[in-house]
Amino acid sequence: MENDEIKEEPIEQPDYKPFVVLGDEYQTLLNTMFLNRKPYKPVDHKKIYSFIPGTIRKVFVKEGDRVKKGDKLLILEAMKMNNELCTLVSGKVKKIYCKTGEMVTKSQLLIEIV
């Protein structure tokens, strides 16, 4: 065993990192796909995000408005299609982060409801 350890000293040691799989920890390199993975966030229906990049064509509500589940909030045009975004929760419109004509990217926060 001791002999093994002496031999294992390489000239240039790659930058190995600890990596746990089911309770056991291994020394290994982490690839970019793994490092770039997005941490999971539970879905919060009170925050309305753009599900596709596009253009805001119309906003139906104002800040302070009361909305019921199913109410239309805005129209997001993407891929030549007008998508109506409706709320899945009832509440009050806290803040609107976008305006008509604005181009939005994917997963951009558009409206917050409390």
Added chain:
Amino acid sequence: MSLRQKTVDLKKRMQGALQGGGEKAIEKQKATGKMTARERILAILDDGSFHEYDLFVEHAGKDFDMDKKYLPGDGVVTGTGTINGYPICIFAQDFTVAGGSLGYMHAKKITKIMDHAMKLKVPLIGINDSGGARIQEGVNSLAGYGEIFYRNTLASGVIPQISVILGPCAGGAVYSPALTDFVFVVDKISKMFITGPEVIKTVLGEDISMEDLGGARVHAEITGNAHFFSESENDCFEQIKKLMSFIPWNNTKKAESFPPEKPRHKLFKIDDVFPTDSKKPYDVRKIIMAICDDSDFFEVQELFAANIVIGFARMDGQTVGFVANQPMVLAGVLDVDSSDKAARFIRFCDAFNIPLITLVDLPGYLPGVDQEHAGVIRHGAKVLYAYSEATVPKITIILRKAYGGGYIAMCSNHLRADFVFAWPTAEIAVMGPEGAANIIFRSEILGSTNPEETRKKKIEEYKEKFANPYVAAAYGYVDAVVEPNKTREYILHSLEISGHKHEERPVKKHGIPPF
């Protein structure tokens, strides 16, 4: 006219067609660091072997004043030749002629050479360098693409199909390479995408360069669309020639055999690279090189999903396919990408009579929300499917860890490996010692006066009892526990013994693999 005059006339006509898009266009092509279509073909094929067909084909465009235009060869060069004496059908799109755009006759030339390849049962190489569909020819260009895709699909698993991306390959055009077996890309020259940066910008407002969207590196590292990456066109052609030496002409043949050679043991010794502690990393490619002929391992998809290693090598002169977990990257886990990568390679080898050698050293499938949501179940199942379906000789060597689902997936006895060998360092168990001890002895650990001490003791106990190859060997799931230095000998013998292997599968139209 005399024969001589006729010949002079022929030569004149040929000259006209052979000039491609003319001097200016060729100059432009060279300025971007690219070769012309004919230069590329000549560089790939054996000297003097190229014979060109359909040189005098003319385009079929009638609208938008296209009928007044002359496009030599309609922007694509097709023909036959040899690589290391191997017969080959080949086509190369000529970017100097109308941007290599694909019109009706251009597609006809390609499908004609594809039909030839299928009839003659020889490999097909396609060099893609095209701006896309020829808009002026409308739906006929679309029809052309469709005819190519259909033939790609029918030829899949019958003849090897190779795509070389040496320029833009955009829109529908990308699906032909995607349907072929191996895709070659060259840094800064190859570009592949469904919709280009301009469309993405106008429609979606996202700003990205062509290189970052669909450059060679992107496809070699991130998407996995490309199998071979190189820095120059000439390096790329050398890779193609090397690949051709490893694969057969068609699915009824075996790959050409070469004189047997011993591994270069001075450079690659198992003892030097292999740590017995299963938590320590090493480069599994060095183990492969310590086993295969001349330590010559030709890796496929080197940059993509590096946690699994796939590629070709020879054992006593015969081509084999290696699939090996790479403990150096992500501890060698199977995840969405590595499963996909391995499964496709296994199916290629099975289709083309190439025996599979699997080296196992993995802690299992990668846990995590991102993996689960990315479909690790569906993708992971591809490995099970591919191994179970394969009827070529299958030899598995378990080097160290073979835990849980990973053990089953990596060509275990249960998926009908013909031979499963394990090194004395193998740990064939349902999971790693720490994880297992924590679950099995949970109440004992928590109930003891010194839980940390008990945990350590229990982990040791589990290691002692289960982290070895002998439990599996006792059930006959491992055929032999072998000394690492005798691995090559065991593999050579297994290959020799299974030289006439014939295994039947239930008759069906086709299976439904999880893709």
